[in-house]
Amino acid sequence: MSRISEERKAALLRRYGSNYANKAGMPGRGPGMRGPMMRGPGMRGPGIRRPGRGDHQKAGGPHDGDGKEKSKKWIEIIRRMFAYIGKDAVKIPVVFACVLCSTLASLGGSYVLRPVINNLVYADRSAEEKLKNLVLGIFIMAGIYSIGILCTYFQQKIMVGISQNALVKIRKDLFGKIQRLPVKYHDKHTHGEIMSRFTNDLDTVGMMLNNTLPQLFSGFVTLIGTVVLMFMTNWILALVTILTVPMIAYVGSAIGNRSRKYYMGQQQALGAVNGYIEEIISGQKVVKVFNHEETVMEEFEFLSDELRDKQMKAQFFGGIMGPVMGNLSQVSYSLSAVVGGILCITAGFDIGGLTIFTNYSRQFSRPVNELAMQINTVFAALAGAERVFEVMDEPSETEDAPDAIEVCSETQPKEGARPIKGEVVLKNVTFGYTPDKTVLKNINVTAKPGKKIAFVGSTGAGKTTIINLISRFYEIEEGQILLDGEDIRKIKRDSLRRNIAMVLQDTHLFSGTVMENIRYGRLDATDEEVITAARIANAHSFIERLPEGYNTVLEGDGVNLSQGQRQLLSIARAAVSKAPILILDEATSSVDTRTESLIQKGLDRLMRDRTTFIIAHRLSTVRNADLIVVLEHGEIVEQGTHEELLSIEGRYKQLYTGVIELD
C-alpha cells in the first residue's frame, strides 16, 4: 500500500511534470518517443510537450490564437528557416523532380498491370505469345519501379545534404548567439532549457526539412495521381470510392483527437518521471544521507504507474490509427470490388482495370492520412524553430561603442591600446539585478593602482555583485565605474576583460588536461609559465602527484579533484594571466588554513603590482589589505585600513573580534 498522501501525489505530478519541462525541456526525448509517436497525429508541437514558463507559454502551436497575426508569424518563421538553406535552394527543384518521378513511377508501374492482366485473360493468343507478353510486361514494370527507386535514392541523398547543411548553420548561429548573450540571460533561463533548443527543437526542424517536404509533396502527387488514375480506369467506380472519403476523414479525425489528448497527458507524465529521475540522481548523496531511499522508490513507482496509464491510452489510440484506417480502406476495397464485378459482367469493364482499381482504392486513404500527419510535423517544427529564433532574437551584450578604446597593461604594451596602471573607481554606483530590488546602493570606492582592496560583509551583502559590475557582466544604470579615469563602458568589452584576471566564487574546469585548464588564463603561456603559475598557487605539488601530472585529463568540471584542489587550479589560471587587475572572490574558501597560509606567499607575489579586489571569509586573509570596505545590505558601512577600522569600534571590529559571525 502506498504511503504517499494524495496531496503529495498531486504535487509530484505538478512540480516534476512542469519543472522538468521547464528545466530540461526534453520530455519528448524519452525512449520510444521519437519515431512514429513523434510524428503521431497527436503531436501539436513542442509548446505542448514543454509547457514552459512565463512568456514561453506562447509557443502553443498554430491552432490557437487569432489567425492573421499568427499566420504572419508562421510565414516569417518559415522564411527564416528557408533562408538557412541558402545556396542549396537550387537543389530543391531537383529533389522535387525526383519525388515527382518516383511517385509517378509507382503510380504508373501499377497501371501497367492492367494490360498485363488483360493480356492473360482476354487476348486470344497462343500460350507462348501470352507468356512472352507477360515477361515483357513484367520487365517493363520492373524498369519503371527501378527508375522510381533510383529517384527515391537521389531525393533522399540530396535532401539529407540540404537539411544537414541548414542545421549546421542554424546550430552555429545559435551557439554563437549564446556566446554573445549577456550573463543576465542565464539568470532567467536554466541550462536545460537552453540545451533543449539545441536538441529537441533543432531535431524537429531537421526532421521537417528532411522528410516532411518531400513527403508532403509526394503525398499530394500520389493523391492527385490516384484520383486521376481511378477516373481514367472507371469513373463510376471512382465516384463510389470517393464517397467513402467523408467516412474515412471522420473516423480519422475522431481517433486523432483522442490520441492528441492522451498524447499530451503522456508527455506530461513522461516529463514528471524524467524530472524526478534527474533530480534524485543529482541528489543521490543527500537521499542516502537522510535515508530517503524507500520514499523515493515509492514516489517513483507512483509516477511511473501514472506514466504507464497515460502511455497505454496514448499508445493505444496512436496504435489503432493504422489498423482502423486499414480496415476502412477494406470497406472501400470491397465496395469497389462488388460494384466493379457487376460492371465487369454487365458493362464490359475489363478484369485488368478492376484489379488495378481495387489496388488504388485500397491505397487511396494512405496519402490522406499521411498528409494529415505531416502537417502535424510541420507545426511541431515551426514551434521548434520559433523557440530557436527566440534565442537568436534576444538582445546580445550591448555592442561596443564605435569610439570604444582598447586598453593594455603598462608592462605589456600593445599597438593602438592605451596602457593603464590599473586604477579602479566606483562612483555612486547603484544597481539591481531586477528593477524591483536594489542590490547595491550608492557605492563609492577608489582602488589605487597596485593596491589591495578587500570587501567584507555577510552573505548576500553584494560583494560578488560589485565584482560582476567591474567586469561588466551586468550593466549599471546609475553611477560610473572608471578604469584609469576611463568609463568602462567606453572600453571594448573583451579588452576590459583581458585586463582583469579573476578567480570566481564558483570554479569551473573544462574537460581537458590540467595544463590546458591553467593555460585557459592566457592561451599563449608557455609550459614553464604554466608551471610557475601552478607553483604560485601552491598547486604544483598535488598536480605532480596526479597519475599523469600536468597531462592528467580532468573529467566533467574536475570531478576527480577535491573542491580545494579545483580552487588552486583556478588561482593558477589567474596567475598565468598578466592582467593588471586581479579579482579573488572567496578564492580560498574551500582550502584548509594550512594550505591557505602556504598560498598566501604566492598570492602576495601575484598581487604585487596589480590592483587586487579580494573577497574572503577569513578576515585574517584581508587584514593586510590597503583598504577594507565593509558592506551591509548593499551599502558601504565602513571603509579604511585594518587598524583604522578596529579603532572606530564599528561593524568591522564586531566581525573581527567575533561578536558577530561572518556568515
Ligand SMILES: Nc1ncnc2c1ncn2[C@@H]1O[C@H](COP(=O)(O)OP(=O)(O)O)[C@@H](O)[C@H]1O
Ligand atoms: N543573478 C542574480 N539575479 C538576481 N539577484 C541576484 C543575483 N545574484 C545575486 N543576487 C542577489 O543580490 C544580492 C547580493 O548577492 P551577492 O553579491 O552574490 O552577495 P555576496 O556578498 O554574498 O557575494 C543577494 O541578495 C542576492 O540574492
Ligand SMILES: [Mg+2]
Ligand atoms: Mg559572493
